[in-house]
Amino acid sequence: MGAPDLAVNNPLLQSWTAPFGLPPFAALQPEHFEPALRQAMQQHRDELQALGGLADAPTFDNTVAAFDRAGALLQRVAAVFYNLTSSATSPALQAVQRCMAAPMAAHSSAVYMDAAVFARVDALHARRADLGLPAEALRLLERVHLDFVRAGARMAGPAQLRYAQVMEELASLTTRFAQNVLHDESQWQLVLGNEADLAGLPDFVRAAAGQAARERGVAGHVITLSRSLVVPFLTFSQRRDLREQAWRAWAGRGEQPGEHDNREVARQILRLRNEQARLHGHASYADYALTDTMAGTHTAVQGLLGDVWPRALAAVARERQALQEVMQGEGVQQSIESWDWRFWAEKVRRERFALDDADVKPYFQLERMVAAAFDCASRLFGLRFTLRSDVPVYHPDVKAYEVSDESGANVGVFLQDNFARAGKRSGAWMSALRWQRRNGGPELPIILNNNNFARGAAGAPTLLSLDDVRTLFHEFGHGLHGLLSNVQFGRLSGTQVLRDFVELPSQLFEHWATEPEVLRRHARHWQTDAPIPDDLMQRMQRARQFNQGYETVRYTASALVDMAVHARTDAEPPADLCAFEAELLSSLGLPPGVGLNHRLVHFQHLFSSSGYAAGYYVYLWAEVLDADGYGAFTEAGSPFAADVAARLRTHIYGSGNSMAPADAYVAFRGRAATVQPLLLKRGLLQEPEVA
Numbered sequence: 001m002g003a004p005d006l007a008v009n010n011p012l013l014q015s016w017t018a019p020f021g022l023p024p025f026a027a028l029q030p031e032h033f034e035p036a037l038r039q040a041m042q043q044h045r046d047e048l049q050a051l052g053g054l055a056d057a058p059t060f061d062n063t064v065a066a067f068d069r070a071g072a073l074l075q076r077v078a079a080v081f082y083n084l085t086s087s088a089t090s091p092a093l094q095a096v097q098r099c100m101a102a103p104m105a106a107h108s109s110a111v112y113m114d115a116a117v118f119a120r121v122d123a124l125h126a127r128r129a130d131l132g133l134p135a136e137a138l139r140l141l142e143r144v145h146l147d148f149v150r151a152g153a154r155m156a157g158p159a160q161l162r163y164a165q166v167m168e169e170l171a172s173l174t175t176r177f178a179q180n181v182l183h184d185e186s187q188w189q190l191v192l193g194n195e196a197d198l199a200g201l202p203d204f205v206r207a208a209a210g211q212a213a214r215e216r217g218v219a220g221h222v223i224t225l226s227r228s229l230v231v232p233f234l235t236f237s238q239r240r241d242l243r244e245q246a247w248r249a250w251a252g253r254g255e256q257p258g259e260h261d262n263r264e265v266a267r268q269i270l271r272l273r274n275e276q277a278r279l280h281g282h283a284s285y286a287d288y289a290l291t292d293t294m295a296g297t298h299t300a301v302q303g304l305l306g307d308v309w310p311r312a313l314a315a316v317a318r319e320r321q322a323l324q325e326v327m328q329g330e331g332v333q334q335s336i337e338s339w340d341w342r343f344w345a346e347k348v349r350r351e352r353f354a355l356d357d358a359d360v361k362p363y364f365q366l367e368r369m370v371a372a373a374f375d376c377a378s379r380l381f382g383l384r385f386t387l388r389s390d391v392p393v394y395h396p397d398v399k400a401y402e403v404s405d406e407s408g409a410n411v412g413v414f415l416q417d418n419f420a421r422a423g424k425r426s427g428a429w430m431s432a433l434r435w436q437r438r439n440g441g442p443e444l445p446i447i448l449n450n451n452n453f454a455r456g457a458a459g460a461p462t463l464l465s466l467d468d469v470r471t472l473f474h475e476f477g478h479g480l481h482g483l484l485s486n487v488q489f490g491r492l493s494g495t496q497v498l499r500d501f502v503e504l505p506s507q508l509f510e511h512w513a514t515e516p517e518v519l520r521r522h523a524r525h526w527q528t529d530a531p532i533p534d535d536l537m538q539r540m541q542r543a544r545q546f547n548q549g550y551e552t553v554r555y556t557a558s559a560l561v562d563m564a565v566h567a568r569t570d571a572e573p574p575a576d577l578c579a580f581e582a583e584l585l586s587s588l589g590l591p592p593g594v595g596l597n598h599r600l601v602h603f604q605h606l607f608s609s610s611g612y613a614a615g616y617y618v619y620l621w622a623e624v625l626d627a628d629g630y631g632a633f634t635e636a637g638s639p640f641a642a643d644v645a646a647r648l649r650t651h652i653y654g655s656g657n658s659m660a661p662a663d664a665y666v667a668f669r670g671r672a673a674t675v676q677p678l679l680l681k682r683g684l685l686q687e688p689e690v691a
């Protein structure tokens with residue numbers, strides 16, 4: 001517990017007077033968080049107790065809208081806390097995080113186990129058709145009711161107790177699963193002791209392998225099972241014997257007999273998930289998970305995967321042909337095994353696509369690409385981004401922008417934190433310090449984008465790779481989803497949409513990053529200011545389809561295995577998961593040489609948490625939407641067609657979760673999405689079926 005004076009004299013709990021209501025970052029100390037979080041949770045509990053104890057009969061406003069307004073202080077403090085622990089953490093802040101994880105998790109389950117509040121929500125839900133509610137209010141009532149139901153609120157006493165037990169056991173099993181994978185990854189290493197072992201490795205792989213060796217106290221070079229090392233090794237190493245060793249270790253994670261064996265852990269997780277689904281009245285875990293998605297059923301998911309699978313198989317057969325031609329050219333007579341594919345594919349890439357990061361980077365200076373993203377938002381949605389160096393930020397790297405619309409009115413604040421540094425986690429993500437809402441007084445959004453770009457050397461510019469530029473636009477797309485949110489209720493705001501819809505605004509925005517009109521204007525050589533040459537742009541576009549059969553087959557196979565294992569209705573999981581997986585893949589016709597590196601025994605998306613269980617398909621689902629959605633601009637003849645952009649703003653970037661995602665998409669596009677544009681984009685149609 002914090003000292004009493006920290007509960008009173010605590011900047012987290014006082015009103016924030018900086019411009020736009022930004023937090024007083026400079027005044028915040030790690031010791032402020034625990035007392036503030038505890039007081040904010042208490043306040044939330046008090047609000048809910050008052051709500052549950054109301055003498056008045058439940059109405060939408062005194063119950064559902066009030067539930068949406070409750071917990072505002074907790075949201076405000078927790079948002080600052082989570083953002084700092086991700087982007088600018090410290091040992092002291094990490095200690096607070098460890099000590100607050102359990103009480104905060106307990107708080108959120110207590111909120112949804114509150115029987116008095118749920119009784120009021122449930123009574124309204126039963127009469128929802130007769131309440132005469134506006135569409136967004138009805139959507140909130142359904143959303144809040146579903147949040148309660150999916151947390152177990154409707155279960156009878158003993159079932160609720162058992163449910164809590166199941167969830168607790170799942171939490172510890174998924175943690176164990178992840179730690180077992182981590183163990184196998186950190187135990188294994190391949191020491192490259194001499195120059196012959198390094199054959200074929202380019203400088204950047206040698207440098208990374210040298211760094212890994214230093215970190216492990218080994219002389220020379222080491223390959224570990226970290227993706228960023230093992231994938232380049234499999235791509236470039238000329239030593240087939242070593243590639244095979246690395247592949248076998250990578251594909252065998254989680255399958256080593258002994259205390260870190262995941263085979264039984266995964267079975268226990270599957271058994272408990274099946275019980276979780278049954279407690280909810282569903283026959284399989286996939287049924288339970290998919291009721292709260294845009295896809296809705298596993299039949300719909302299977303439909304998409306079934307459309308893609310045979311075409312991906314055909315594409316991978318064409319790619320195998322190209323690999324064999326290169327092998328013949330070099331006089332190599334071998335079968336193509338799982339540890340060979342990337343190696344020969346890289347030779348095909350160099351021969352046929354000839355695109356090097358070093359060719360494009362001089363045209364992708366960070367500041368110019370940020371300006372390009374802002375310019376696209378301006379041409380599409382009329383937004384203006386004005387740098388404000390007078391507002392508080394949590395680190396000198398962070399740039400704060402006031403965002404205004406075409407009338408000059410403020411619509412929110414955008415914070416961009418672009419560089420990798422110690423104390424910041426890896427990856428790229430969007431988050432919010434405040435979500436847009438009107439319920440309980442208008443609130444404008446404060447949205448963050450974090451990237452992890454390597455800063456240019458002193459005096460040199462920061463130059464991005466094409467992948468980096470896509471990431472910048474991707475996260476900015478999520479950012480616009482937060483900034484353009486135009487809804488009444490906080491629970492429905494911004495990116496708080498269904499998990500197979502949330503990547504649409506981000507993946508869609510990536511299309512503008514490689515739009516020739518955008519590149520000609522913004523991708524200029526940092527020294528000469530010359531625009532990017534047309535032939536380089538064309539090579540970039542062509543290279544996009546390289547090896548897509550291989551990638552799509554591997555991804556789709558993993559998604560099919562995920563669905564198959566979670567759609568089973570038997571209470572008891574297959575006795576031998578590895579055999580189940582092998583039989584399924586062989587019945588699907590997975591070609592030899594295309595190995596999977598997401599096998600069930602180490603498939604963290606599925607078993608390190610429940611976030612993507614029966615949900616690995618979501619990336620492809622969103623890609624169907626973004627490929628089809630961008631077609632609306634192509635058909636209109638301009639990437640900035642005003643009427644298309646207006647519909648995109650209203651129905652996709654602005655509507656949050658205020659309407660069903662399928663309806664939002666149809667309102668934007670005029671029809672449901674089709675899978676053809678995705679197949680075309682990935683080069684999975686030999687002949688274009690749509691122009």
Ligand SMILES: [Zn+2]
Nearest residue numbers: 474478503506
């Ligand atoms: Zn994303």
